[in-house]
Amino acid sequence: MSKHGRILVAMSGGIDSSLAAVMLHEEGYEVIGMTMKTWDYASSGGTKKETGCCSLDSINDARNIAVNLGFPHYILDIREEFGDYVIDHFTGEYLEGRTPNPCVLCNTHIKWDALLRRADRLDCEFIATGHYAHIRQEAGGLADGRYVISKGVDTLKDQSYVLWGVSQESLSRTKLPLGHLRKSEIRDMAREKGFIELVTKSESYEICFVPDNDYRGFLKRRIPGLEAEVAGGNFVMEGTGKILGKHQGYPFYTIGQRKGLGMAFGQPMFVTEIRKETNEVVLGIDTDLLRDGMIVSKLNLQKYDHIPAPMETITKVRYKDAGTPATISQTGDKIEVLFEQGVSAIAPGQAAVFYEGDDVVGGGWIMKSFRQANPLAATNQIANVSA
Numbered sequence: 001m002s003k004h005g006r007i008l009v010a011m012s013g014g015i016d017s018s019l020a021a022v023m024l025h026e027e028g029y030e031v032i033g034m035t036m037k038t039w040d041y042a043s044s045g046g047t048k049k050e051t052g053c054c055s056l057d058s059i060n061d062a063r064n065i066a067v068n069l070g071f072p073h074y075i076l077d078i079r080e081e082f083g084d085y086v087i088d089h090f091t092g093e094y095l096e097g098r099t100p101n102p103c104v105l106c107n108t109h110i111k112w113d114a115l116l117r118r119a120d121r122l123d124c125e126f127i128a129t130g131h132y133a134h135i136r137q138e139a140g141g142l143a144d145g146r147y148v149i150s151k152g153v154d155t156l157k158d159q160s161y162v163l164w165g166v167s168q169e170s171l172s173r174t175k176l177p178l179g180h181l182r183k184s185e186i187r188d189m190a191r192e193k194g195f196i197e198l199v200t201k202s203e204s205y206e207i208c209f210v211p212d213n214d215y216r217g218f219l220k221r222r223i224p225g226l227e228a229e230v231a232g233g234n235f236v237m238e239g240t241g242k243i244l245g246k247h248q249g250y251p252f253y254t255i256g257q258r259k260g261l262g263m264a265f266g267q268p269m270f271v272t273e274i275r276k277e278t279n280e281v282v283l284g285i286d287t288d289l290l291r292d293g294m295i296v297s298k299l300n301l302q303k304y305d306h307i308p309a310p311m312e313t314i315t316k317v318r319y320k321d322a323g324t325p326a327t328i329s330q331t332g333d334k335i336e337v338l339f340e341q342g343v344s345a346i347a348p349g350q351a352a353v354f355y356e357g358d359d360v361v362g363g364g365w366i367m368k369s370f371r372q373a374n375p376l377a378a379t380n381q382i383a384n385v386s387a
């Protein structure tokens with residue numbers, strides 16, 4: 001009988017989840033390792049050797065740790081659960097003129113559910129991952145009893161942003177053993193324990209089903225005929241609407257994009273808006289990217305079950321965003337965000353995450369952003385958005 005009970009550890013084969021498994025094993029948990037196969041790289045046109053979390057090499061790396069320490073390891077094939085839901089959402093968002101974040105979607109709608117279902121079957125009370133973030137149950141105050149995610153101590157590695165969508169029930173069964181550690185400490189630990197290959201392994205930042213980070217190529221292969229259908233739209237100038245030239249089709253651009261516009265403008269120009277209805281891509285200078293607020297919907301609130309009155313937060317609009325002070329107010333399943341200063345390149349389709357200090361209050365998907373000369377008029381903004 002183990003000291004702490006049985007725990008299912010999500011092992012990608014990378015250094016972080018491997019060390020999470022090692023630490024929990026040493027703490028006295030009865031660890032069961034599980035590596036999820038989400039996607040067949042070759043089926044999305046991958047030609048290079050597959051290196052991501054679902055590759056054979058990664059599965060073997062996870063298995064080696066398990067064999068080494070003497071705990072069981074399973075491979076979980078979730079290609080079906082993952083496939084249509086995540087990929088259709090990904091392509092659908094680009095067709096809507098938005099910029100999706102499939103990793104957050106997969107985390108919250110696929111990985112946690114898939115893991116917890118298997119945890120039940122394997123009689124595991126908890127699951128664990130190698131995310132750099134903390135999790136705690138709040139005692140007292142407005143958030144009494146709620147499970148709260150907060151930033152990992154390693155500010156450069158902090159992954160609290162990607163966990164905003166995990167439900168309270170799922171959080172109540174999740175352990176994040178790396179939240180109090182720095183990446184350098186994890187590397188030292190791996191070296192000390194002789195897992196050198198984990199230290200030298202390069203990290204993959206690719207979306208698992210998009211080979212070479214070429215999302216445009218992926219869209220073209222996935223939706224035959226798309227290129228011809230959306231070709232011939234115009235680049236138009238922010239403010240004046242002046243036609244600047246032809247683009248390749250609105251789904252092939254993202255807000256904030258500067259490179260790859262295929263034209264020279266004499267000064268740096270950025271994509272400031274994507275208009276699906278008219279197949280127009282709006283271009284402007286860097287200050288044209290600034291927005292004063294946004295509407296966020298399809299919320300998942302973690303620290304509180306609703307936003308208590310207008311609330312001061314630091315709001316992130318993308319993973320590597322440092323965050324901007326913002327007041328948020330909730331109406332039903334939408335939150336209106338008013339920033340204290342302009343925020344650049346807000347892309348509808350990305351996730352917004354609200355922080356109170358280091359705690360994740362919750363998050364949602366960005367529906368639209370706006371400029372607001374008079375912030376008080378912003379109360380009408382929610383009514384103008386359909387989720």
Ligand SMILES: Nc1ncnc2c1ncn2[C@@H]1O[C@H](COP(=O)(O)OP(=O)(O)OP(=O)(O)O)[C@@H](O)[C@H]1O
Nearest residue numbers: 010011012014015016017034035036053129130131
């Ligand atoms: N294919 C997978 N199978 C099992 N668990 C996974 C898989 N992909 C990700 N995870 C879990 O999600 C966590 C975060 O994954 P992500 O790829 O975002 O981060 P990472 O910092 O590169 O982690 P790692 O070094 O463990 O790969 C991992 O630590 C792991 O626990």
